[in-house]
Amino acid sequence: MPRNNTDQIKAILESVRTIALVGASEKTSRPSHEVMEYLQRQGYRVIPVNPRLAGQQVLGETVYADLTSLPEPVDMAELFLAPERTDAVIDQAIDLKIPVLWLQIGVINEAGAARAEAAGIEVVMDRCPKQEIPKLGIAPAAPRT
Template structure:
């Protein structure tokens, strides 16, 4: 898997608007919760995905059990999952039409990344948008 280049990361973060955050947590001390809140504060719409919390509200958004149950289009799937659980979720992201599959720090699945790339998706692995946005100087997201 080629290393994500700063210009590629910046382009992704400047063009996506709707992010499905898979593995969202209702617990404020969890990274997925703080990343969701941060991304919302930066102007992105973040849709939480967690089968255990499905139907509840998290940071003002309805939680869905999986990517394919989200009624709206998504630009990016941000995955907070153990690497061994990523494959089927990446396949769902492809089916859902996400343009980007972003795997969080420590989340690596080369085979799933290859499937996503072969399906025309951009893939980022082992990175966090909450760290990349300030590092790259990405401006606030603008509503479409």
């Protein structure tokens, strides 16, 4: 299936429940903060990742330094990073076998995406879930039981 296929994006957003948001910010004016808050309101558990804020709280969740520090598995890693800073995080996602890798609007790393896909990870790139959820008519996420 081609990357960023509408059906693929819809299936991802309807199935994931726990998201690691890499590049999380405590600053309310930052897009990563806005998207994290939106995803929480939609019923997703969003775990913030930012080495600068590790151990602090953002939107009621503890911040972790990197994906390898997370206390539980996640369904998706969403990257709010400059493209040149994504390779190490993509490699962590591959090592951890995170099922979905989502690179935010403007975050394009074709080689990293190809590595992730070769490892069996679904990749969405240059899209924003805050835009895709209402566009695709996705209902709020139901909690896992």
